[in-house]
Amino acid sequence: MLAFALRRVLTLLPLLLIVSLIFFLMLRLGRGDPAMDYLRLSQVPPTDATLALARHELGLDRPLPAQYLSWLAGAVRLDFGLSWTTRRPVLEDILRFLPATLQLAGAAMLLVVGLGVPLGVLAALKRDRWPDHLTRVFVFLGVSVPNFWLGFLLVLLFSVQLGWLPAMGRDGPASLLLPAIATATMSACVTLRLMRGAVLGVLGERHVVFARARGLPERVVTGRHILRNALIPPLTSIGLHVGELLGGAMVVEMVFGWPGLGRYALLAISNRDFPALQGFVLVMTAVFVACNLVVDLAYAWLDPRIRLGERGA
Amino acid sequence: MKVRIALSLVALLLATALLAPWIAPFDPGETDLVHRLLPPSAGHWLGTDHLGRDLLSRLIWGTRASLGAVAVILALVLSAGTALGCAAGLLGGVVDTVLMRLADAFMTVPTLVLALFFIGALGTGMTNVVIAIALSHWAWYARLVRGLTLSLRAADHVAAARVAGASRLDIARRHVLPAVGGQLAVLASLDLGHWMLHVAGLSFLGLGIAPPGAEWGIMINDARPFFRVAPMLIVLPGAAILLTVVAFNLLGDAARDRLDPALAGHAH
Numbered sequence: 004m005l006a007f008a009l010r011r012v013l014t015l016l017p018l019l020l021i022v023s024l025i026f027f028l029m030l031r032l033g034r035g036d037p038a039m040d041y042l043r044l045s046q047v048p049p050t051d052a053t054l055a056l057a058r059h060e061l062g063l064d065r066p067l068p069a070q071y072l073s074w075l076a077g078a079v080r081l082d083f084g085l086s087w088t089t090r091r092p093v094l095e096d097i098l099r100f101l102p103a104t105l106q107l108a109g110a111a112m113l114l115v116v117g118l119g120v121p122l123g124v125l126a127a128l129k130r131d132r133w134p135d136h137l138t139r140v141f142v143f144l145g146v147s148v149p150n151f152w153l154g155f156l157l158v159l160l161f162s163v164q165l166g167w168l169p170a171m172g173r174d175g176p177a178s179l180l181l182p183a184i185a186t187a188t189m190s191a192c193v194t195l196r197l198m199r200g201a202v203l204g205v206l207g208e209r210h211v212v213f214a215r216a217r218g219l220p221e222r223v224v225t226g227r228h229i230l231r232n233a234l235i236p237p238l239t240s241i242g243l244h245v246g247e248l249l250g251g252a253m254v255v256e257m258v259f260g261w262p263g264l265g266r267y268a269l270l271a272i273s274n275r276d277f278p279a280l281q282g283f284v285l286v287m288t289a290v291f292v293a294c295n296l297v298v299d300l301a302y303a304w305l306d307p308r309i310r311l312g313e314r315g316a
Numbered sequence: 317m318k319v320r321i322a323l324s325l326v327a328l329l330l331a332t333a334l335l336a337p338w339i340a341p342f343d344p345g346e347t348d349l350v351h352r353l354l355p356p357s358a359g360h361w362l363g364t365d366h367l368g369r370d371l372l373s374r375l376i377w378g379t380r381a382s383l384g385a386v387a388v389i390l391a392l393v394l395s396a397g398t399a400l401g402c403a404a405g406l407l408g409g410v411v412d413t414v415l416m417r418l419a420d421a422f423m424t425v426p427t428l429v430l431a432l433f434f435i436g437a438l439g440t441g442m443t444n445v446v447i448a449i450a451l452s453h454w455a456w457y458a459r460l461v462r463g464l465t466l467s468l469r470a471a472d473h474v475a476a477a478r479v480a481g482a483s484r485l486d487i488a489r490r491h492v493l494p495a496v497g498g499q500l501a502v503l504a505s506l507d508l509g510h511w512m513l514h515v516a517g518l519s520f521l522g523l524g525i526a527p528p529g530a531e532w533g534i535m536i537n538d539a540r541p542f543f544r545v546a547p548m549l550i551v552l553p554g555a556a557i558l559l560t561v562v563a564f565n566l567l568g569d570a571a572r573d574r575l576d577p578a579l580a581g582h583a584h
Contacts, residue, residue: 152558272436
């Protein structure tokens with residue numbers, strides 16, 4: 004198991020290196036002159052002298068490979084430099100906003116797993132009966148609804164009409180519920196659909212038929228023989244949904260005034276604050292990759308074929 | 317049945333987008349500060365927004381912006397995915413390795429985060445939103461096309477063509493592209509709704525069309541301060557997005573059922 008984990012990490016490293024190169028090059032070769040943006044944000048009028056000074060200060064006068072290496076050396080130590088807008092270390096800023104985003108995405112993930120998986124199993128076991136039909140309609144709408152708009156509808160119903168839950172801000176568990184539902188709905192619906200399909204697939208397999216034939220109680224057949232096998236495909240997709248949830252959370256944050264990374268990223272985009280933008284995208288990628296690693300390990304544990312099969316590859 | 321509903325919905329949306337200048341009762345940008353936030357009436361069927369602009373006309377013009385954006389994303393993703401996937405599959409070697417590592421790298425970043433980053437690098441505006449979404453989605457298509465190309469390359473009729481002296485470009489054009497087309501169409505129709513939601517979300521964040529323009533996402537953002545007085549200004553554009561995504565998803569489901577049951581587990 005440890006060897007499997009190590010192999011996974013080793014295959015990720017070159018990928019992350021390429022990602023960092025893309026992030027670096029896109030901003031350096033993108034549009035405009037970073038030194039101009041830097042001066043604008045520092046409120047220094049751009050003249051030849053100040054521009055030259057800014058270029059030197061930012062290291063833009065050095066060859067590209069050298070710039071990349073020194074930036075990478077910093078990024079590896081989580082040093083993304085100073086934000087051009089706030090003048091504070093980017094990491095410090097990000098760490099201030101990241102917990103709120105992670106809390107929202109995490110709560111959404113709980114809903115995805117806590118609702119998507121059991122309801123998917125239910126829909127499969129009650130195939131073509133009313134729970135199946137009901138979830139099918141719900142899933143169809145759920146995968147099509149814009150998350151931020153769903154957020155507004157939830158506020159309209161639960162805050163404005165009923166007055167049950169707060170419409171804005173981050174103040175205790177009650178304030179987390181509506182944004183988490185808005186963020187989770189699409190992924191929960193996709194997971195439900197996948198789970199249903201996986202259970203239906205396993206139901207017909209011979210080992211399940213055999214377990215039934217041996218007279219095992221239905222509880223054991225469902226728990227040990229159906230669920231454990233059926234969990235693998237939805238689990239794989241849950242790793243991908245971490246990305247959807249992180250991205251979705253940042254959009255939903257704007258509806259609820261949730262103090263997360265979304266606003267920080269938007270400010271970095273509109274100000275063209277390069278260090279902030281690079282720090283943001285690297286940290287989000289790291290979170291996504293780390294979550295996927297955990298998911299990979301979880302399904303290697305569930306499915307020995309994956310754990311052992313990789314040894315030859 | 318599903319196909320028919322999907323096709324009629326998409327046709328309706330396309331017609332609305334194409335005919336917007338003729339069917340919209342008002343100029344979508346025409347402000348009228350005397351008649352702000354009006355409820356529906358005979359003059360303004362769906363009422364007016366906070367600047368007195370006709371809501372129905374803005375919804376109709378919004379169809380054009382949204383469908384246009386999705387169409388361009390579709391074209392960009394399909395052409396980039398096909399070209400790069402074909403090149404990787406047919407040329408092999410270094411080209412294959414470089415392209416596929418690049419695709420893997422793009423797939424290690426959450427799509428919306430990647431799109432936000434590209435908008436940061438390229439600048440805001442609808443064009444850049446479209447480019448950013450295409451850039452964050454091409455890799456899946458390149459991977460699929462490469463896989464199909466590799467399996468086709470081993471097929472007998474392609475081997476025969478090669479023995480007969482067909483160039484790699486000929487093989488790509490005559491044997492690979494037609495075979496890959498159907499699969500790509502299915503995958504793309506499943507993603508149209510997903511792209512639409514990306515466009516709407518980024519536009520809601522204020523990164524797309526600049527304020528006077530009519531697009532559903534930015535209309536919702538514009539209407540936020542008036543949420544309690546005029547909730548319809550948010551409800552209706554959102555309903556338009558929902559309807560469009562429903563139409564795309566129905567189309568995708570129908571295409572998948574018909575053409576390729578094997579793609580049923582596609583991640584989005």
